Amino acid sequence: MANTSRKRRRRKDARPEEIVRAAFQEMSEKGIARSTLGSIAARAGISRTTVYLYFPTKQDVFKAVVRETVERTIDEAAVIVGTPTGSFAELFRRVIDTVYERLVEGEASVVLKALVAEGSEQAELVAFYHAEILSKGRATIEQLIAFGLRSGELDERAGDLDPRLLVSPAIFAAIWGLVFERVEPLDLKRFRQNHVDVMLHGLLRAGTSREQP
Amino acid sequence: MANTSRKRRRRKDARPEEIVRAAFQEMSEKGIARSTLGSIAARAGISRTTVYLYFPTKQDVFKAVVRETVERTIDEAAVIVGTPTGSFAELFRRVIDTVYERLVEGEASVVLKALVAEGSEQAELVAFYHAEILSKGRATIEQLIAFGLRSGELDERAGDLDPRLLVSPAIFAAIWGLVFERVEPLDLKRFRQNHVDVMLHGLLRAGTSREQP
Amino acid sequence: MANTSRKRRRRKDARPEEIVRAAFQEMSEKGIARSTLGSIAARAGISRTTVYLYFPTKQDVFKAVVRETVERTIDEAAVIVGTPTGSFAELFRRVIDTVYERLVEGEASVVLKALVAEGSEQAELVAFYHAEILSKGRATIEQLIAFGLRSGELDERAGDLDPRLLVSPAIFAAIWGLVFERVEPLDLKRFRQNHVDVMLHGLLRAGTSREQP
Amino acid sequence: MANTSRKRRRRKDARPEEIVRAAFQEMSEKGIARSTLGSIAARAGISRTTVYLYFPTKQDVFKAVVRETVERTIDEAAVIVGTPTGSFAELFRRVIDTVYERLVEGEASVVLKALVAEGSEQAELVAFYHAEILSKGRATIEQLIAFGLRSGELDERAGDLDPRLLVSPAIFAAIWGLVFERVEPLDLKRFRQNHVDVMLHGLLRAGTSREQP
């Protein structure tokens, strides 16, 4: 809970942050396109035009939303692998847990959706999000794999893995929750458990011989 | 009815398809909300109001887009499991291959993205997509698992799996391709290979004992 | 029941009459403005464009509606005063009865409303309606008054009466029925009775001396 | 709130009235349906969208027109009966005079015409008009009759009268003036005089015995 950066930003100027907070809530309910400046302003308790004192454009408001959300997520996300303890399996489970907690269940999932939604016109935001979140996540996973290889728990073929594969079900779950939750809900706890189990042990009955491709 | 002009008739029949094709292209570039009936009509080379001769509403146009684009996709995958041949592993690989070909690399990924992006504003479309596509896909995967259990290749614990887990990396890849491709490309062939390998055999070195949670 | 003119028109060409009938029904339900050629055509069981074979314009359709309805009304309206029998009071009651039957409860009320509605842009129709219906009605009332004066039942001051006054409550009732019926219904029978009673005897208690203006 | 610019504030307060005035004029020329927000705005010298700052919907504009135009009308008539002076005949004449001045000759006739014309498409407006205007008018007439009964000037049978009958010629005159004026004008002064005379004393010569129905 490194609340230094948060404190730093606070109190310097409360208004922009209130606007961003309101915009985040609107975004999480209606998406970017359907969030109107009017509704954001109303939620922030200010006039619609006052928003323009702090942000030149609606897009810029949402840029700030992404930025702040990402920063908060990063700040709070301790680097787990830095000081590895226990088995690879334990470590893996812990990393995946963190991903679910932060990216899937947390605020960042809203941002992820927004990026998917309007990413094509928000290249700048996409790049920022990638640099701040995804690349760090990737590094974490790569460290994790390296650890497993060193410890001998992982087959040497794991070195060829695309690190994104290991978290991809989590991202899927985040997306699912945002879009299809109402129509066919997903039991996150069970899904996470499945995720880890299958990733670690595979689907095939223990003892089944490996394919030789 | 008999002497209706061929040319005219041909046109009449072709129109909806042309409109749907134009709408698909617009959607892939701008999403649903930002696709206007005007731009769709222009792309189809007709007047804006002509669209209303074939579709009562903008939503219905995109409903048709979703339906036409994705229906064939799933049907094919379903066929595969219908007449299972070979081992579970082979079957699994074949289903996943189909999913990648259709959902990830094919046109359907565009639809998927649009729904992820604007699903909250298009609840009806989401419900439709779920009913037509996801539920069928889910059934296919469930059949696949059942087959594996029957053949003895799958551990009995596979019966508890959320079927969505098995395809989740593919969905992830589809989203990634649409959003982050430019910033960090994804080697689809390798990713798919990883996907199948890890799902089938797990990450842990063969012989490593299963966790007892 | 002079059905000569009706027969004359019939069978010569059934289509236009079917269209006019459909238009009349639409008009009585939705008024002229909200009656679309599409709904009229649908009701007549023909294509929208077929209407144009018989009527150059939507307005012309409704001109025909007014014409036909008025003609029917006139044809069937026997001239009561022509051969007067009984007292003025009896005659008056009979004339008023006819007005209620034809203009208030009959089809013509629909036309009346339409004229009120779009009369300002349908000067031609208004003039036609006046010439065919109102002027004849006026003549009838004037004959009635003359009869009453001759018979000595009417005060000589009745010669100064605007004949329209005598039927004005009936017209009011027609309008009321068309507009406010749902919100505060009007008991036509009672209203008609009141109408005749008050017109004949006035509101004041019998024996009250007349004002001297 | 204190230092809000006077000019600006004045404007803000004046706008709705200006819009309503413009709408009234449009309505009197083209009716409700054919009055577009564009033409109303143009007449008021503002942009089409500015209307939406003051009225959420086109219907609300016309609701305001109806309210503003007719409210004063009835109130005044009600005041008259509130403090009755003189004979019933005098009072009746005064109420009827007010109705002619306000409803027939004044602005309110335009509203009445619009409702008659387009009432079926404007059910809400009709209900509103009834609640605000007609029910009050009815109450006024009923008070008037009650007064006449108390004072002994009215025959006890007047208690059975539909109150609407007493003003119905005035409404007729209003409609006539709007629709048939050009084709056969109506001398309002004379018609009003006739109205009151006949209503009070009836058509039949004094001394003629009442009918026994």
Add this chain to the structure above:
DNA sequence: TATGAATGAGTGTTCATTCAT
């Protein structure tokens, strides 16, 4: 005669943005 195809002009409404105060 009859119709299906097509469209242009127009309608109410939304919303990001500008401007004067």
Add this chain to the structure above:
DNA sequence: TATGAATGAACACTCATTCAT
């Protein structure tokens, strides 16, 4: 700093009407 007033551009949708067959 803060805001209320005002607007232009856009959008989905309707409908009378024209045209080719």
